[in-house]
Amino acid sequence: KESKMKDDKMKIEQRLHNMKDFYVKAEKMIDSLPDAIPEKTRVFIKDKVLGDKDLKRLMEGIDSHRPPRIFLIGRTGVGKSSLINALCGAYVAPVSDTRSCTTGASVYECKDDDRVLMEILDTRGIAESESLDESISAEDMLMEQINEFSPDVAILMLNCTHRDDVNSDVEFLKKVAKNYADTNKLKLPIVVVVNKCDEMAPTRFKTPTDYPESKISKINEVVQYYKGIIVRNGLKIDNIIAVSSLIDWQTPDGMEVDVDSIDNLPKYDIDNLEIAFDGRFKIEELIDILEEAILDFEAQMGLRMAARLNEVVNRFVKHLTNIFSGISATVALTPIPFSDIYILLIIQSILVSLIAALSGRDISLETAKEFIFSMGGVAGLGYAFKLVAQQASKLLNGVWPGAGSAVSSGVAFVGTAAIGKAAVAYYIEDRSIEEAKKKFEEVKNSERSKN
Numbered sequence: 001k002e003s004k005m006k007d008d009k010m011k012i013e014q015r016l017h018n019m020k021d022f023y024v025k026a027e028k029m030i031d032s033l034p035d036a037i038p039e040k041t042r043v044f045i046k047d048k049v050l051g052d053k054d055l056k057r058l059m060e061g062i063d064s065h066r067p068p069r070i071f072l073i074g075r076t077g078v079g080k081s082s083l084i085n086a087l088c089g090a091y092v093a094p095v096s097d098t099r100s101c102t103t104g105a106s107v108y109e110c111k112d113d114d115r116v117l118m119e120i121l122d123t124r125g126i127a128e129s130e131s132l133d134e135s136i137s138a139e140d141m142l143m144e145q146i147n148e149f150s151p152d153v154a155i156l157m158l159n160c161t162h163r164d165d166v167n168s169d170v171e172f173l174k175k176v177a178k179n180y181a182d183t184n185k186l187k188l189p190i191v192v193v194v195n196k197c198d199e200m201a202p203t204r205f206k207t208p209t210d211y212p213e214s215k216i217s218k219i220n221e222v223v224q225y226y227k228g229i230i231v232r233n234g235l236k237i238d239n240i241i242a243v244s245s246l247i248d249w250q251t252p253d254g255m256e257v258d259v260d261s262i263d264n265l266p267k268y269d270i271d272n273l274e275i276a277f278d279g280r281f282k283i284e285e286l287i288d289i290l291e292e293a294i295l296d297f298e299a300q301m302g303l304r305m306a307a308r309l310n311e312v313v314n315r316f317v318k319h320l321t322n323i324f325s326g327i328s329a330t331v332a333l334t335p336i337p338f339s340d341i342y343i344l345l346i347i348q349s350i351l352v353s354l355i356a357a358l359s360g361r362d363i364s365l366e367t368a369k370e371f372i373f374s375m376g377g378v379a380g381l382g383y384a385f386k387l388v389a390q391q392a393s394k395l396l397n398g399v400w401p402g403a404g405s406a407v408s409s410g411v412a413f414v415g416t417a418a419i420g421k422a423a424v425a426y427y428i429e430d431r432s433i434e435e436a437k438k439k440f441e442e443v444k445n446s447e448r449s450k451n
Contacts, residue, residue, distance in 0.1 A: 018357050020062045026050065029350065029365075037343055041331060045347065048327050055319055058312075061301030067109070068290075068299040068306070071121045071146055073173065074157030075164055079195045079245050080122055082259070083157065084110050086245035086283050087307050088117055091262070091273040107149060117306035121149045139172060146176055152299040153189045153290060160222050160242060161199045170233045177236070189293035192230065192240040194223055197281050206246060208281040238293040241286055246279030313428070317355060321420030324351040325413045332412035348372050348416055352423045359427040374433060375422055375440045418443040 030046045072080050085091055092110045108120045180188040197219050198206050205211050219242045227240055250256045251269040256276050287307050294300045304312050324347055331343050352368035421443040426436035
């Protein structure tokens, strides 16, 4: 339910901060590893974990993200508010109308409870705007507001079912982009969104997976029509995409309500609206496009934190697992039999501890080791035997130099990747230890079949 989803989003954001705290402690944890871990190996692990640029940027983004500033321009009825709700996957009524004037431009903070998701400069098409008085044109007033707002991205919204004459809006955006570049020495990213694909004939198909080929073809035809106008007018854009922002809402007690009546509901119902029907089309692709277009990293992370908290978590986990699997593979190349069993166990324990932190749990390395042993059978004997078998493969070096280490490295990589996926199942997805074991075996067998 949507109310639960909002709670989950807050929990996920707290998880990210927990993981950031644990990441900060990771250096101290590695420094305090037992003396049995060689100093060279200790430095290698630290460099790989704390020196990874992508992971460091993701960690920095947790603290330094800010709400993206989006400049929306489009004719009345094109569905600007519905697009914001579609991006966020929840009904986020525009509150804190901080500025408004007769040109039809307003700055909104879109919020989920007290959490600001996005800042929106919402304007009507330039052809619909009016000047405040004769001393300044509507165009000049909007230009001033846009410069003051300093957007991270501009979205030109068009209607899929009405082929509006948008030449004036395109010309205006050209001036905005030039003015922005001259003032800020930066390019203003521009994304064109053709909304309301669900209203394209045949209109009875509202579920995107049910769109017939004829509907898709007509949608693509409209996109090409608008793209032609944009190209002929010389407006440089980052991308153009056709979407549907269609979401039907219902109150927590199951009463469906049309968008025009939402403001008349009790505040509790508005705050806890649920999705009754999800007709969104290509919204995920639009988020990808916006992320790529936005140049400011903090605003990029802000968009992810607003629209893709679960994906941020998954990205962290995937990146961590890849890093630690690589570390394990490198350590396993040690040519001395049995020397790396303990080191591999420590590496995997740190990985499990980081994943557990992402679930909101602060576990010790000893607890992480117990989890790892539990993947291999009663008292961990099964896993221990597997480690011994892995080390025994190194004895092949005596017959065929390098062969044993290569086998061992592959086993270590696969084993660590499987441990990471099992930890995700147990700590983040809240599955049982039996289900985590099953995931461990699935991943291990799947990785082996690839090699």
